Amino acid sequence: MSFDIDITLQRGDRLIAAAFSVPAGITALFGPSGAGKTSILQAAAGLLKPQRGRIIAGDVVLFDSATKTNLPPEHRACGYVFQDIRLFPHKRVRDNLLYGWQLASEERRWMALEEATDFLGIAHLLDRMPRTLSGGEAQRVAIGRALLSGPRYLLMDEPLSSLDVARRGEIMIVIERIRDELGLPILYVTHDREEVRRLADQVVEVGVG
Amino acid sequence: MGGLSADEWGIVALSLKVGVVAVIAAMPLAFGFAYLLARGRFPGKVLLDAVVHLPLVVPPVVTGWLLLLAFGPNGPAGRFFENLFGITFMFRWTGAALAAAVMALPLMVRAIRLSIEAVDRRLEATARTLGAGPWRTFLTITLPLAMPGILAGAVLGFARSIGEFGATITFVSNIPGETQTLPLAIYAALQLPGGDAYVLRLALVSVLLSLAALVASEALARRAGYGKGGHVL
Numbered sequence: 001m002s003f004d005i006d007i008t009l010q011r012g013d014r015l016i017a018a019a020f021s022v023p024a025g026i027t028a029l030f031g032p033s034g035a036g037k038t039s040i041l042q043a044a045a046g047l048l049k050p051q052r053g054r055i056i057a058g059d060v061v062l063f064d065s066a067t068k069t070n071l072p073p074e075h076r077a078c079g080y081v082f083q084d085i086r087l088f089p090h091k092r093v094r095d096n097l098l099y100g101w102q103l104a105s106e107e108r109r110w111m112a113l114e115e116a117t118d119f120l121g122i123a124h125l126l127d128r129m130p131r132t133l134s135g136g137e138a139q140r141v142a143i144g145r146a147l148l149s150g151p152r153y154l155l156m157d158e159p160l161s162s163l164d165v166a167r168r169g170e171i172m173i174v175i176e177r178i179r180d181e182l183g184l185p186i187l188y189v190t191h192d193r194e195e196v197r198r199l200a201d202q203v204v205e206v207g208v209g
Numbered sequence: 210m211g212g213l214s215a216d217e218w219g220i221v222a223l224s225l226k227v228g229v230v231a232v233i234a235a236m237p238l239a240f241g242f243a244y245l246l247a248r249g250r251f252p253g254k255v256l257l258d259a260v261v262h263l264p265l266v267v268p269p270v271v272t273g274w275l276l277l278l279a280f281g282p283n284g285p286a287g288r289f290f291e292n293l294f295g296i297t298f299m300f301r302w303t304g305a306a307l308a309a310a311v312m313a314l315p316l317m318v319r320a321i322r323l324s325i326e327a328v329d330r331r332l333e334a335t336a337r338t339l340g341a342g343p344w345r346t347f348l349t350i351t352l353p354l355a356m357p358g359i360l361a362g363a364v365l366g367f368a369r370s371i372g373e374f375g376a377t378i379t380f381v382s383n384i385p386g387e388t389q390t391l392p393l394a395i396y397a398a399l400q401l402p403g404g405d406a407y408v409l410r411l412a413l414v415s416v417l418l419s420l421a422a423l424v425a426s427e428a429l430a431r432r433a434g435y436g437k438g439g440h441v442l
Contacts, residue, residue, distance in 0.1 A: 047334050073337035080338040086331055090353050099349075100339030149339045 001153065001185050003027065007053030007063075009039050015051075016040070018206065024185040025201030026175075030193075035206045037189040038083075041155045044187060045080050046073035057153055057185075077108065079151030079184075083158040085142045087130035093141050094126040100149025108150035116144045120174060136167030143174060153185040154178065160195065175199060213410060221414055224390040227302060228370040231309035232317075232363050239314055239362065243321035264376075265315040273379025276308055280380075304381035305388045309370035317366040320430065324358020325351070361429035368422035372415070391415050 006019040016036035020027075029037045042048040044055055046062065054064040057078075062071050079100075087096050097113060117123040120140045130138060139159060146154060159175070160168045176199065178184055190196060196203055213221070242261050246254065264272050280287040280298045290296045298304035328351050336346040374392040381388040383397055395411050398404040 045338050047337070072342070073334070074340045074342050076338075077340075078338060080335070082331070082335065084331070086329075086335045088332060088335075088350065099336070099341075103340035103345070145339065 001058035002056075003044075003153075003185070003187065004054070004056040005040070005044065007040070007043055007050035007055060009036065009043060009048065009050050011036065011039055018204075019053075020204045022202050022204065024183070026179050026186045026188050026199050028196045028200035028203045029187060029189045029206050030196050030200075030203050031191065031206035033191055037191075037206050038157055040206065041080070041157050041187060041189055044076075045078050045155055046071060046076050060152075074103075077150065077152045079146030079149055079154045081139075081143055081146050081154065081156045081159045083161055085135075085138050085162060087133075087138055087142060087145070089130055091130075092126070093122070093128050093130065093133070096130065096141060097126075097144050097148055100145060104148075104150035109148075110150060111147055113148065116148050119147075119177070120144045134167075135163050136170055139163060139167070139171055140174065143171075143178075147178070147182075147184075151184070153187070155187050157189045158191070159188075160190075160192070172198065213414070217407075217410065217414075219386065220389060220391060220394045220411065223302060223386070224371045224418075227306045227309055227390055228367045230303075230306040231313055231370040232366045234306065235310040235314050235317055235366060236363065239317035239366070240321055240359065242314075242318045243325055243362075246318065247322045247325035261318050262315045264312050269312065269373075269375025270379050272311060273308060273376035276304075276311065276376065276380045280304070280307060298381070300381055300384060300388065302381075302387055305373075305377050305390060306370075308376040308380045309373040312373050312376055313366035313369040316369050317362040320362030320365055320426070321355070321359050324355040324361070324430075327358070328354045357429045357432040361426040364422050364426040364429065368419050368426070371418055371422075391418075 001024050002022060004021045007017070009016040009018075014036075016039055018036070018040050029040060031037055039048055043050050044057070044062065049070060050063060050065065052065040054066070055062045061067075061069050062076055063069060088099065091099070097116065101109060101113065114123075117126065120143060122137065122140050122144060125133065125137055125141065130141070133141065139162070143159070156175070160171055163171060172195070175186070175188075179186065179199075188195075188199060242257070246258055246261070278284055280290070282288075282291075282297070282299055287298060290298070296303055298307055332354070333346050333350050336350045341349065371390065372392060373390070374396065377388065377390065378393055378396070383389055383393045385394075389397065391411055391414065395408055395415070398408045398411070
């Protein structure tokens, strides 16, 4: 599956332009803070509407200003892993994990709860409330929640930045396994060269324009 | 509490009925206004905000008189409700509940609005990316997260309702067994000589009910996490 993105985004009084076409694997969107990397991810997820352009994932047109196509986020089948994690605070880990899974149709699910909890090593956390989790545990749950929603691709926004150094290595291994064992395409936002070097199959430089 | 007579229990029961019905009737409207004011962007929002809060600052006797004009037998709203649902308000307990609902509305809107504003919109966006449409997101994320504030608003509205005096006595008069709630019964007793013990008992019940409601609403508001103080008033 490939990504084909060519968009112009208005953020406040700034214009962010991005145009790239990449194959599957992990694509790092690399650049300094404030360059608009997160905005590009949000546009891919349908949380931000570009001024113009198009976003195509595989053979599905997610957005095209020319044909006025704009799939709502719930129909895009993207798994979004946020920088600030965003577990639902009123639901237990189990219900967080199953939130997207229950909404996905039978044929869109490609992972069961037990597979996900084994894969991520979070089976012992199922009955906990999110506020009792450590940063690394919470981020693994958030990744599991995204995987269980039956995504066709993952959008990861600096998933390591809210973690301490020890936890970073742990999550990085999880991300490598998602790429190698699950074969899921990932758009990966970071401003860290080390992450790019270790994880990325291809790099898209996002500059301050 | 065993010291209350059957008549006095009747007054307490009527007050509770008026309070509960007022809160139930006001809740959909209060939630709608609160949501609009918390999330809406439309011209006239400042004006709507002011109008919703009017019963808080207008003399209650004026509110009662306006209710009389609108919901009396010849008022447009009064005729509408009588023809459509067979509900009349004049000199009825339903009128007392209506007056209480109008007076409670601003407090309920305030509490609910704060709780909706406190809901993290990023969590709603997260739910959307996980496959939930706008309605499901509202029902599974927004509403549960705002629920402590909604309950706090309901309890606060209830407390305001059972304390309502001015608009009620103006609109539906002071009829024992029909519109005579706790404050109206206390007022009536004060007009007669030798009713001190009676007044004291009813006043005590009033204070206890209000206190319980306030404590409950503050506790709920703290759970909703309106900042450190957790005050809805």
